[in-house]
Amino acid sequence: MAEKFLMPKLSPTMEEGQISRWVKNEGDAFEANETLAEVDTDKATMEMTALKGGTLLKILKGAGESAALGETIAITGKEGEDISALLSEVSSNGAKTQPPAAEEQPPASEGEAKAEPPASAGGTTPKSETAQEPKDPEPLAQRDNGRLIVSPIAARMAADNGLDLKSITGSGPNGRIIKRDIEAAMESKVQDPRSKAFKPSTVVGASPFRDENTSKMRQIIASRLAESIGPIPTFYLTVEIEMDNVLALRKQINANLEDDEKISVNDIIVKVAATSLMKHPFVNASYQDKTLRFYEQADIGVAVAIDEGLITPVVRGANLKGFAEISAEIKDLAAKAKAKKLQPEEYTGATFSISNLGMMGIKEFTAIINPPEAGILAIGGASPTPVVRDGQITIRNIMNVTMSCDHRVIDGATGAKFLQTFKQMLENPVLMLM
Amino acid sequence: MAVLTIRDALNQALREEILRDEKVFVMGEEVAEYDGAYKVTRGLWKEFGDKRVVDTPITELGFAAVGVGAAMAGLRPVIEFMTWNFSILAADQIINHAAKMLYMSGGQFNVPIVFRGPNGSAYQVSSQHSQALEAFYANFPGLKVVMPSTAADAKGLLKSAIRDNNPVLFLEQERMYGNKGEVPDDDDFTIPLGLADVKREGTDCTIVARSMTVPLALQAAELMQKEFDVSVEVIDPRTIKPLDIDTIVTSVKKTNRLVVAEESHYFASVGAEISHQVMEHAFDYLDAPVKRLSTAEAPNPYAKNLEALALPDVAKIVAAVKEVCYL
Numbered sequence: 001m002a003e004k005f006l007m008p009k010l011s012p013t014m015e016e017g018q019i020s021r022w023v024k025n026e027g028d029a030f031e032a033n034e035t036l037a038e039v040d041t042d043k044a045t046m047e048m049t050a051l052k053g054g055t056l057l058k059i060l061k062g063a064g065e066s067a068a069l070g071e072t073i074a075i076t077g078k079e080g081e082d083i084s085a086l087l088s089e090v091s092s093n094g095a096k097t098q099p100p101a102a103e104e105q106p107p108a109s110e111g112e113a114k115a116e117p118p119a120s121a122g123g124t125t126p127k128s129e130t131a132q133e134p135k136d137p138e139p140l141a142q143r144d145n146g147r148l149i150v151s152p153i154a155a156r157m158a159a160d161n162g163l164d165l166k167s168i169t170g171s172g173p174n175g176r177i178i179k180r181d182i183e184a185a186m187e188s189k190v191q192d193p194r195s196k197a198f199k200p201s202t203v204v205g206a207s208p209f210r211d212e213n214t215s216k217m218r219q220i221i222a223s224r225l226a227e228s229i230g231p232i233p234t235f236y237l238t239v240e241i242e243m244d245n246v247l248a249l250r251k252q253i254n255a256n257l258e259d260d261e262k263i264s265v266n267d268i269i270v271k272v273a274a275t276s277l278m279k280h281p282f283v284n285a286s287y288q289d290k291t292l293r294f295y296e297q298a299d300i301g302v303a304v305a306i307d308e309g310l311i312t313p314v315v316r317g318a319n320l321k322g323f324a325e326i327s328a329e330i331k332d333l334a335a336k337a338k339a340k341k342l343q344p345e346e347y348t349g350a351t352f353s354i355s356n357l358g359m360m361g362i363k364e365f366t367a368i369i370n371p372p373e374a375g376i377l378a379i380g381g382a383s384p385t386p387v388v389r390d391g392q393i394t395i396r397n398i399m400n401v402t403m404s405c406d407h408r409v410i411d412g413a414t415g416a417k418f419l420q421t422f423k424q425m426l427e428n429p430v431l432m433l434m
Numbered sequence: 435m436a437v438l439t440i441r442d443a444l445n446q447a448l449r450e451e452i453l454r455d456e457k458v459f460v461m462g463e464e465v466a467e468y469d470g471a472y473k474v475t476r477g478l479w480k481e482f483g484d485k486r487v488v489d490t491p492i493t494e495l496g497f498a499a500v501g502v503g504a505a506m507a508g509l510r511p512v513i514e515f516m517t518w519n520f521s522i523l524a525a526d527q528i529i530n531h532a533a534k535m536l537y538m539s540g541g542q543f544n545v546p547i548v549f550r551g552p553n554g555s556a557y558q559v560s561s562q563h564s565q566a567l568e569a570f571y572a573n574f575p576g577l578k579v580v581m582p583s584t585a586a587d588a589k590g591l592l593k594s595a596i597r598d599n600n601p602v603l604f605l606e607q608e609r610m611y612g613n614k615g616e617v618p619d620d621d622d623f624t625i626p627l628g629l630a631d632v633k634r635e636g637t638d639c640t641i642v643a644r645s646m647t648v649p650l651a652l653q654a655a656e657l658m659q660k661e662f663d664v665s666v667e668v669i670d671p672r673t674i675k676p677l678d679i680d681t682i683v684t685s686v687k688k689t690n691r692l693v694v695a696e697e698s699h700y701f702a703s704v705g706a707e708i709s710h711q712v713m714e715h716a717f718d719y720l721d722a723p724v725k726r727l728s729t730a731e732a733p734n735p736y737a738k739n740l741e742a743l744a745l746p747d748v749a750k751i752v753a754a755v756k757e758v759c760y761l
Contacts, residue, residue: 151720151721152717152718152719152720152721153690153718153719153721154721178760179721180760291663291664291761292662293761
């Protein structure tokens with residue numbers, strides 16, 4: 001029987017996808033798990049696979065076109081099947097401008113459930129998934145056939161405060177709306193009114209301009225960073241670090257390595273940061289409303305610039321890995337990032353981040369925290385600088401590092417102590433053996 | 435205030451009540467010449483003699499029945515079971531006679547009796563000697579059930595139990611006899627039956643614990659505070675029946691989350707009763723399903739490692755608290 005093929009959810013934060021290209025053409029048969037199309041999501045180009053075999057009967061969204069989650073993008077079924085009924089259903093729905101969620105969702109949720117497994121099967125979900133789910137604007141009707149699951153106290157608080165439970169995403173098991181979700185909603189209620197998209201007029205006399213559609217990635221960067229600088233009380237700590245020993249160490253290590261294995265200063269910085277985090281649990285933590293979450297390993301997000309913006313692939317458990325492993329992993333992740341082939345679990349769920357603009361001639365800067373992480377290090381370039389040592393002026397390679405700290409988790413002294421450890425280890429890398 | 439072991443606090447309570455009321459006497463296996471299997475009655479026989487401290491043969495049903503008869507005749511017996519496991523032999527006297535006499539006699543005969551002894555697990559005494567029987571006895575109307583967790587509670591509650599005009603089952607814990615705590619010097623110090631005690635104040639989660647799980651819950655609470663900044667309230671009902679549900683409900687209304695930690699088995703336990711009553715009286719205040727932690731659903735093992743796995747411990751309580759706090 002012919003079926004609608006709906007836009008599946010291919011990344012944790014995806015709300016709509018753009019068809020990059022169809023791998024199968026109309027009339028092509030396909031097997032289960034075969035790739036039908038490549039879809040640009042907010043972060044990466046993902047392969048959209050079929051859950052079961054069939055024939056691609058009709059493509060409704062061609063390459064370059066976008067579709068919201070759960071929107072019909074194709075019709076599949078048996079070869080030669082009559083699909084006119086499905087087509088007229090789709091086109092009559094499409095005639096309505098933006099079908100209201102409540103009306104569109106019930107059938108969509110069924111199709112969605114079918115379309116979703118390949119997506120989640122394509123990548124193991126990160127460990128902290130349940131905790132991150134609240135951030136995930138999942139269509140509400142998907143939860144248990146649209147029935148809202150609410151803890152009794154949460155229902156009572158919502159009623160007392162005039163909150164619409166339908167507008168709240170639950171962070172408990174099965175999307176259960178719990179007390180902390182209501183508390184979060186009450187806090188954000190004040191700041192909620194999102195400005196409607198600004199439609200400029202082209203009045204003669206005013207400066208001419210052109211509007212370019214923002215890419216998915218740019219939208220996500222904007223909302224994430226605004227989210228960060230708004231509610232997160234950030235402060236900054238800067239430290240000067242003498243890098244001569246690290247540079248010597250790197251030279252020694254690289255002398256024994258093939259060209260494609262050579263490690264960078266940044267690889268060492270990642271390792272040292274991860275090791276320091278293990279000694280300062282408050283920095284490797286996250287503010288979660290009424291709780292602080294402490295992470296047991298250092299999953300370091302490493303900011304990588306790509307053509308359309310930036311992305312922070314994650315080196316998992318960097319505290320447990322050696323320089324060579326970290327180096328190889330970062331090379332691999334950066335290459336994937338540039339090819340837009342990163343899987344969601346490769347760029348989400350870091351516990352701490354590092355942004356290095358040293359190689360671009362930046363001496364010192366501040367970076368913006370990527371929530372829910374509590375801190376990020378902004379690494380400047382190491383440059384030969386006159387310094388006073390034992391009363392003598394001498395030349396040392398000095399690197400400036402600024403840490404942005406989420407003050408809800410990290411206090412001034414806590415952050416300073418972390419930076420002390422970080423500095424000590426970089427200045428005396430032998431301490432890492434301790 | 436003196437610092438006493440639970441064992442000595444119980445001994446003081448018995449001695450003071452024997453001195454205070456000539457109707458009070460202690461009876462059981464090895465309670466007299468041997469000073470009690472767990473030395474709770476140490477020195478009492480020497481001080482008060484055969485009439486007040488009576489050794490019995492190994493006949494639980496028999497001496498329980500003698501106790502019930504003595505109570506009907508106006509005395510105030512304190513019957514010691516070497517452990518509550520052996521009370522099962524005397525269950526007919528406890529359930530069918532002590533608990534029913536006032537009702538069956540149309541109010542003619544009160545039975546002011548205390549049955550006491552250690553309940554729950556000990557150290558590797560295996561399945562027949564490790565049972566926690568509070569849920570079993572609390573199920574029957576006519577029986578009060580008391581389970582102290584500190585030296586002061588043990589003393590104050592035992593004195594109230596002896597002075598009570600109805601049957602009271604007083605369930606101690608062998609592992610806890612050596613636990614020390616401050617006990618008021620006042621020899622008329624009592625704690626009323628049916629009154630819970632907040633052992634630790636908190637705002638984010640309530641743990642209801644009794645007997646052996648109280649110190650475990652307090653350790654778990656400290657850990658939650660230190661590692662997760664979660665403030666845990668620990669409530670010890672002290673008396674299982676009548677149950678002071680008001681104190682528990684007041685706490686749950688404040689914290690919205692409840693864990694019950696107990697040493698008995700899971701099915702139809704006192705924790706099940708507490709969970710139900712909280713659901714009934716504080717439904718609108720719950721943020722998570724009530725979590726119960728019990729001994730594994732199996733006869734308690736002899737092997738040390740298996741016994742440790744079967745029983746509640748601090749780590750299990752911490753895990754339960756984290757679960758209801760969605761951590």
